[in-house]
Amino acid sequence: MAKFTVNTGRRRNERWSIEFDNATLDANGQPIEDWTPIKTVWVRSTPKSATETTRGDQTEAIVTHTLELDPRVAVSPLNRFTRGDRVLSVVSVLEPESPREPLVVECKELEV
DSSP states (O other): OOOOOOOOTTOEEEEEEEEEEOOEEOTTSOEEOOEEEEEEEEEEEEEEEEEEEEETTEEEEEEEEEEEEOTTSOOOTTEEEEETTEEEEEEEEEOOSSTTSOEEEEEEEEOO
16 A cells, blocks of 8 residues: 655644534424544645635635645545634545545635
8 A cells, every 4th residue: 555645845734633514403404513523634734825805894704725634534525624623614625646645625714
């Protein structure tokens, strides 16, 4: 099996939990989020962009990140990454072209 190596450059190596939403419905038929951790992995995190939008008197910050991780890890847009009080929603997953390349995951940081 190929060894996973990537030049880290300015990226940060961090431990993130991958979670899956086991959503259920309440008595009124409204979804109830129930995020369950499924695995903790090493991730190379690179901030990608940050924008700020103002609507009325409300300001919303949108921060995106590119995550690189072991290509053997299964991730989809149904997952999210958490680390402490930070939550990253998976936007897209780019499958590697070879076993030596990382799995690239584009994420949007959520305000909690």
